């Protein structure tokens with residue numbers, strides 16, 4: 135049985151992915167900082183949960199020993215320059231080193247649409263710049279360019295647009311906000327996205343591991359769905375699909391950038407995860423849609439699913 139370690143396996147994409155990996159015959163290890171975070175994985179056969187912090191290089195390297203493959207899903211959406219660097223750049227560096235040390239043959243790294251490993255400095259947000267730097271670290275290690283002439287590893291990088299699914303923190307959040315508020319003042323209303331279904335992203339990871347086309351490593355794949363929406367359209371759609379306001383949704387109006395910045399600053403002062411941070415606003419300065427320059431999920435034989443019927447189903451169930 136081939137062994138795989140899934141960093142970030144307790145999260146939104148990770149839970150879907152682990153189910154697929156187990157049914158594909160992988161022996162799966164999932165590290166987590168808190169064992170309770172892995173409750174939704176407990177029922178899966180051939181899956182071991184390890185309580186450790188993947189940022190601890192010694193613990194990570196020990197966990198990677200004996201694995202045939204590694205998937206990295208660890209990321210943060212909000213934080214400081216230091217925390218973005220630790221999670222999106224330093225962790226990939228530790229992953230690369232551990233994989234080279236222990237001869238892990240395959241790595242799948244889930245990055246983000248808009249990342250550009252060749253020109254990180256040109257990107258508008260800490261999130262996108264550090265995601266790009268993390269890709270660059272892994273691309274270099276995969277090519278076996280280390281000083282000791284190590285062999286490298288097969289690398290797939292997936293760049294998803296916003297991901298939707300029953301437990302997403304996007305469509306669900308906007309629907310829930312509109313259950314509470316009669317109107318929706320919205321930052322970044324005209325930013326464009328190409329939402330992709332979580333099952334399609336998880337399938338893409340499995341297909342990359344199975345060595346699906348495009349054959350050459352490293353492969354960088356844009357994981358996008360079939361349709362482009364502005365953020366305003368997505369917010370309106372989430373309310374309509376959830377049957378809010380008698381199925382008509384709430385009035386949604388875009389905020390000018392300076393008001394959105396004040397709103398983001400105030401949100402960052404409140405406890406818990408902000409819905410929108412200053413850095414998110416920076417990310418939305420560039421559209422989050424396929425560049426058309428790289429292969430998409432069709433190159434892995436995936437026929438991507440549309441948002442509306444799937445979101446309608448899970449929003450109504452809630």
Ligand SMILES: NC(=O)c1ccc[n+]([C@@H]2O[C@H](COP(=O)([O-])OP(=O)(O)OC[C@H]3O[C@@H](n4cnc5c(N)ncnc54)[C@H](OP(=O)(O)O)[C@@H]3O)[C@@H](O)[C@H]2O)c1
Pocket residue numbers: 141142143144145146147148165166167168171172187188189206207208209210221244245246247294295296297298304
């Ligand atoms: N969701 C989206 O819409 C979206 C869009 C584009 C790209 N992506 C990318 O897809 C990947 C998976 O996203 P997701 O939505 O599944 O993420 P998620 O639900 O937030 O899960 C990420 C997992 O990473 C671990 N983690 C988070 N911060 C960490 C830290 N500072 N140190 C160590 N571990 C940490 C957590 O595990 P424990 O708490 O159990 O340790 C968590 O379960 C990420 O690379 C993300 O950037 C997601």
